Amino acid sequence: MTSELRDKYVLFDVDGTLIDAVSNQRRVWGTWAERYGLDAGDVYRVALRTRPMETFARVAPDRDPRECLATLHELEDEDVRTGVYAAFDGASELLHGLPAGAWALVTSNYEHRVRGRFLRTGLPVPGVIVDAVAVEEGKPSPVPYLRAAARLGAEPEECLVIEDAPSGVQAGLRAGMTVWGVNAAVAVEGVHRHFVSLREAVPHILALVSGDHGDAAA
Structure with a gap:
């Protein structure tokens, strides 16, 4: 799928969002x-x-x-x-279902650890990973998410952030992006949409990226 056909990019937090650590x-x-x-x-x-x-x-x-x-x-x-790691239910289906170049990881951890955890859990690794070394300011600063968007060639308004933690949610909001919260019983303040689990969010994320806006909310 070319960038001309894509109008949404997805930027994922890692720990607590894709991997249960x-x-x-x-x-x-x-x-x-x-x-x-x-x-x-x-x-x-x-x-x-x-x-x-x-x-x-x-x-x-x-x-x-x-x-x-x-x-x-x-x-x-x-x-x-x-250690023993587990990906959240739906993570593999979701990441394998996204077009290459349409998504990135934005983490406060280090890239080599993320790659190790993804290898252990069988999750695909994207071309763009913004880690703790890549930026001087971490979440809740918007810098990590803005850096990821720039590396994908995306504008902030084209980006959907998937987060589980308040600092990450604030980072996405400050970057001017749409933010959906997952893996929390109660919605984090500020999220545009809340899902109790990642599994619940999977079809909605895939629909948004595919251009099926009938199921998307911002």
Whole structure:
């Protein structure tokens, strides 16, 4: 399908949207906490709400944050190699059903980990991945989503963002894009459309990209 026939591009968050990595993240942070003699539950509750460097400042202010980050990266890389991952129901059908060049991944993680997780779960990898290294400003800044759109050759108004988290939703909205929320019992504030599960959203996303606007909402 050529770009002239396509009027919607889809930009996906990864963790929590396409891949269920909650148990992996909990295990990684739990191991990290043990290494520093901290309570795993307390650390994980902070990590859920903050970025790693902010988490270290809160839970281990007397430690070198660079050392803390290196340890976390070591544990995350090991988890990608040995951990058990699962794609959300519908993810494979959805990604395989999208035209090449019509979609991208926008993640706060690192590309090599995303590729490892996709390999483990059998999901196809797109030509465009905007990761933590690709931009100086992460979500909720609009920069990651705007960078992905530019790399696809798309205008913001042509892009549909699929997200599960408030920071990602805000990033998509600030980029001037349509944002649909998935995998949450309650809609994240600001989303144009909400789906309790990714599976529920699959036919609507595919219909929008195919040009069947009778099933699309913005």
